Amino acid sequence: MSAFSGKLPVIRSTWTALVWVLVLSLTAFAAPAKRPIPGAYLGTVAIDPGxxxxxxxxxxxxxxxxxxxxxxxxxxxxxxxxPDYRVILTRNADYRLDIPDRTAVANQEGADLFISIHAGGSYLKEATGLSVFYFKELLENPEAAEAEPAENEGRNQPQPWDTVQIRHQTASIELAGHFYSFFQNNGIITVNPIEGMPLLVLLGADMPAVLIEIGNLTHPLEGKSLKDTSFLSELADQIKNAIDTYIKKK
Ligand SMILES: [Zn+2]
Incomplete structure (x- = not known):
């Protein structure tokens, strides 16, 4: 036995401890994150409960x-x-929200899509079924529509913040069409053709934006469906899948 033999176990245990610290640190870094890091999200989606x-x-x-x-x-x-998407709910409780505040939060957070949800049947006469709307100005002179700039043409032109949706009109029509086809093909509810409306809630959205009227709460039959949790869950699946396929296509 050498003079150092008594100290060896101490040295060995110190080294062992250091190796374990190193291994544990590396393991911690290699462990899969419970939530994706922000850059790993597929996109940011703003959902606006009307x-x-x-x-x-x-x-x-x-x-x-x-x-x-x-x-x-x-x-x-x-x-x-x-956790695949960063989701912004414009409100997550029962309080009143001004129309400009709904799109302001989506713009601030750089949302890729803005989807406003309604259930009143108020945008179509005697509406029943599901309707998808995009923003369209009320034109006093219909011929002026032909002079409207295409999606990217107006990019460098100053656009008032509160009418910023106009430059996304083509993309919003495409998004509305995507939802329409998706609901038609997988639908659990009648779908009306997409329609442009001068909807103020969409006007300030600086991204493709649609309003989905999921039915008419005041309609005797639809009103019943809209109270049914399994119907709403199925509808949520459809809307989620439609968003997913749209974002992955982009
Ligand atoms: Zn409404």
Missing amino acids: HGGHDTGAKGAEGYHEKTVTLILARLISDRLQ
Whole structure:
């Protein structure tokens, strides 16, 4: 036995401890993250549950409000999109939100898509079924439509912040068409042809934007479906899958 033999176990255990620290550190770095790092998201999606607070929207049977249906569905869609997408809910509780605030948060967070959810049937006369709308100006002179700039032509032109959607019109029509085809092919509800409307809630969105009217809460049959959690869950699956295929196609 040498004079150092008594110290060897101590040295060995110190080295062993250091090796373990190193191994554990490397393991920690190599461990799969529970949530993707921000750069790993497939995209950022803004979901806007219509109405809120004293703005109840349409009223269905037994005091069931549009503001409630839209929030339930928005949360279901959000749950399905995460963790592959960064999801922004313009509201996540029952409070009133001004129209410009709905798109402001989406613009601020650089959302790739803006999807406003409604259930009032208020944009079409006697509407039943699902409708997808994109923003379209009310033109006093229809011939002026021919002079409208194409999607990218107006890019370098100054565009007032509150009418910024106009430059995304072509992309929004494409997005609306994508939803329409998706609902037609996989639908659980009648789908109306897409339509352009002067919808203020979309006007300030600086990205492709649509408003989906998921049915008419005041309609006796549709109102019943819109209270059904399994119907809303299935609809959330459809909307999530439509978003997914649109973003992956891009
Ligand atoms: Zn509404």
